[in-house]
Amino acid sequence: MSKQERWSKLLELLAVEGKLDVEEAADELAVSPATIRRDLDELAGQQLLVRTRGGAVAQGVSYELPLRYKSARRASEKQRIAQAVADLLGVGDVIGLNGGTTTTEVARALVLRTGGPGAERRQSASGPQYTVVTNALNIAGELAVRPQFKIVVTGGVARPQTFELVGPLTEGVLQQVVLDVAVLGVDGVDPDFGVMTHHEDEASVSRLFAERARKVILATDSTKMGKRAFARICGLDRVDAIVTDSGIAPDVASSLADSGIEVITV
Known part of the structure; x- marks a missing residue:
């Protein structure tokens, strides 16, 4: 070896x-x-x-x-979370996906939803079932070969750790689009500081995803709940729903629900 x-x-x-x-x-x-x-x-x-x-x-x-090493952590929880998120998305939606292991699983769950016998024939007759806007190269690569999806990839500088595109080029594209739903993977959700991630350049991109969307869904496992990270994305008032696993502390879930956020556990 x-x-x-x-x-x-x-x-x-x-x-x-x-x-x-x-x-x-x-x-x-x-x-x-x-x-x-x-x-x-x-x-x-x-x-x-x-x-x-x-x-x-x-x-x-x-x-x-x-990313390829982090994807093995809490894999079953992330897959359940992804399936629950996919169930919240409607055919025809314009969906924003930032990078990360959980949002990658959301993309895969959407592929499964659009699969099955005759899927390609239905797509060719009616057009793509979903439009996905993403700054994640790995997500774009997985979905670009699927005729059920229209893929819009932002420009930007690639971060090799996460495959995410960041910077002014990324932000310039996002400022020109309107999303039905933004699905965000995050590194921390704190009742006082809001939604956070570890890197300021990724935070600014995720913030734009949230600003350009009618609805914001956080897809994150319970280990991120009640945790803080370096860079703030947005306040909890911008979040409509959080999909997480059953490991979330009851008091945290109750506090989020009291803030008007729909908390979905799987």
Whole structure:
């Protein structure tokens, strides 16, 4: 196994478990503990994990993990959330999707909704069933080959960690469109500070998605609820619905509902 293969496997394990033990990782990869220690030291040097005595953790730097590694975390919850979000979207809607693991699952859930026998024939006769505006290259790539979707991709500078396009070019496109629904993946939802993400350039793009939409839906797992992140997207008064998993604390759900937000748990 090459170094790059080991690194990929270690980051996949870290994304699933949240922590790594040197001895267990050595057994899993069939290499020596000394090799694992060197690998973890190098990955820590690239800020992809935090070294601990005897291993490593993702805590504190999970947002730095590339999208392909983060997608393994809470995968079943994200798929259920995505299906519930898709059920809220109507045929003919113009839908804004920012980047992230949960919004990627929403795109896939929409594909399943438009599939089935005769789907392509129905589309060719009636036109696309959905228009999706996105700044996420991976979402655009998955949907662009589907005739059921009209895809509008913003311009911008690509962030390699998340595949999201950001910057003035991205914002320029979003200022020229009107959305029925914006579905946003976020990194924090706080009752005082509102909706947040880790990077200010992504926050400004998500803010525009929210401003250009008639309805805003947050698609996020319960670990983000009650948490804060660096950059504010918008206040809770701009949010119409939050779709999350059943792990949300009852008092948090009650507080959000009292604010007039529809809270849907799956």
